[in-house]
Structure formats: structure tokens, C-alpha cells
Amino acid sequence: MSVLSPAPHPVLPRHASRPAPRPATAPGDLPSQADLRRFEELLAALPLTPAVVVDLPGRRLVVDGADVDLTRQEFDLVAYLARSAGRVVTRDELYAGAWRSQDLSEGTRTVDVHVRRVRAKSGLDGLITTVRGVGYRLNALDGLRLDG
Structure with a gap:
């Protein structure tokens, strides 16, 4: 009766040429105050891309850089709310403004x-945001831009 021995596992070399990690608090690892100031200046100079762009002439809603596919009526609703950002808009006002009609039944x-x-x-x-019993409000977020 023969005993089968398992196949030997390959021996992986230790990476002796790779230095051991240094502690994060080693001298020279922390940025200087001048480095931090330069970084803050560079950061402040970067153009901010708004999270939400309502492009009226192009009839586009862009969220985080991606176009949102809206119907004509959905875009009209967003555009009307964007022009009134931060203010509560009643349903009747939306009918008159976004639907250009007040013929919709009560x-x-x-x-x-x-x-x-x-x-x-x-x-x-x-x-x-839904304002219960009144209408809707498009929140004037820091990342909202209305073009057109």
C-alpha cells in the first residue's frame, strides 16, 4: 500500500528588497504648514462643478455630470421650480406655469x-421637497446652477 504525499506548495520568496513600512508619524511624513497653505490655495482655485445643473436653453437636467432623461413636461416642471428655487410653489401655480393651463380638474x-x-x-x-397641503419647493442647494 503506497501513501500518497501531497504535492509540495511552492515557496514564495519574501520581498527582502521591499522596505518595512514606516510609522505615519515618522519625521518628514507630516506636511508642513506651508504645504497645507499651498494645498488650501490650490483647492480654493479649483472650479466647483455643481451637483445639479438646470440648462434652460438646452432643456437638460444634469445631475453629478450625467444627463437625466426627462420628458418635455417633466423638464418644464423642473425649470419652473428652478426659477423659483427656495420658494414654495403651489400646485395651481405649477399648473398655470409648467402646464400653461388651469384646466386640470381639482x-x-x-x-x-x-x-x-x-x-x-x-x-x-x-x-x-413636498410642502404638505401647499405645493413643492426646489431646494436652493449649494450645488444647484440655473443656466439660461
Whole structure:
């Protein structure tokens, strides 16, 4: 009866040429105050890209650099809210402004459905806030830019 021995495992060399890691607090590892000031100046000089861009002439909504595919009516809704950013807009005002009509029947959920779709497509639930019993507000975020 023969005993099978397992196949030998290859021996991996230790990387003797690689130096051992130094502690993070070793002298020379921490930036100087001058380095920090230069970094802050460079950072302040960088152009900030807004998280949300409403491009009125191009009829585009851009979120984090990506175009959001909106229908004509969804874009009209976003554009109207963007022009009134930070202010509560009533449903009646949205009907008159974004739909250019007040013929929609009382109690219709048209605006609510379109707002829900814009929220889902943009991925930004906090962009449009529902003000219960009144209407909607597009939050004037630091990263919001209105072009046009």
C-alpha cells in the first residue's frame, strides 16, 4: 500500500528588497504648514462643478455630470421650480406655469405623479421637497446652477 504525499506548495520568496513600512508619524511624513497653505490655495482655485445643473436653453437636467432623461413636461416642471428655487410653489401655480393651463380638474394628481417621476429619474429625493397641503419647493442647494 503506497501513501500518497501531497504535492509540495511552492515557496514564495519574501520581498527582502521591499522596505518595512514606516510609522505615519515618522519625521518628514507630516506636511508642513506651508504645504497645507499651498494645498488650501490650490483647492480654493479649483472650479466647483455643481451637483445639479438646470440648462434652460438646452432643456437638460444634469445631475453629478450625467444627463437625466426627462420628458418635455417633466423638464418644464423642473425649470419652473428652478426659477423659483427656495420658494414654495403651489400646485395651481405649477399648473398655470409648467402646464400653461388651469384646466386640470381639482384634486388631480398630475403634479404629484410628475414630481415623483423626476425624483426617481434624478436620484435626488431631497431636490424637490413636498410642502404638505401647499405645493413643492426646489431646494436652493449649494450645488444647484440655473443656466439660461
